[in-house]
Amino acid sequence: MSTTKKDEYDCSKCPGWCCSYERIPVTSEDIKRLARHLEGEIEDVREHCLDKHGDYLYLRHKKDTIFKSTCVFFDRVERRCGVYEARPWVCRKFPWSKRCGYYDFIKFEREMMGDDEFIPLPYPK
Numbered sequence: 001m002s003t004t005k006k007d008e009y010d011c012s013k014c015p016g017w018c019c020s021y022e023r024i025p026v027t028s029e030d031i032k033r034l035a036r037h038l039e040g041e042i043e044d045v046r047e048h049c050l051d052k053h054g055d056y057l058y059l060r061h062k063k064d065t066i067f068k069s070t071c072v073f074f075d076r077v078e079r080r081c082g083v084y085e086a087r088p089w090v091c092r093k094f095p096w097s098k099r100c101g102y103y104d105f106i107k108f109e110r111e112m113m114g115d116d117e118f119i120p121l122p123y124p125k
């Protein structure tokens with residue numbers, strides 16, 4: 001994704017902050033979409049890609065080199081969503097506005113450091 005008049009952030013400049021959210025909820029439609037995209041069964045997605053907390057299902061996490069952990073579908077080499085076309089509804093809506101707070105934060109920190117690759121962490125690892 002690149003910056004547009006509509007959006008005031010550029011996901012390609014971010015190391016995947018939103019994918020590190022501890023609980024990324026999924027709907028039954030999301031699960032069906034992921035199963036089709038992965039050419040698998042709904043039960044396979046439920047068993048291998050989701051965790052249940054209370055009455056809700058969330059994307060499972062895996063260890064990450066920058067953040068504590070990221071979504072099971074996050075490509076840690078490319079720092080991008082590995083199922084972008086089939087990503088859950090909440091991911092499609094993020095950041096819910098024209099601005100992304102983490103993008104603003106990382107952009108400011110990179111300008112201050114004079115380093116276009118600098119990755120500020122909002123919390124200690």
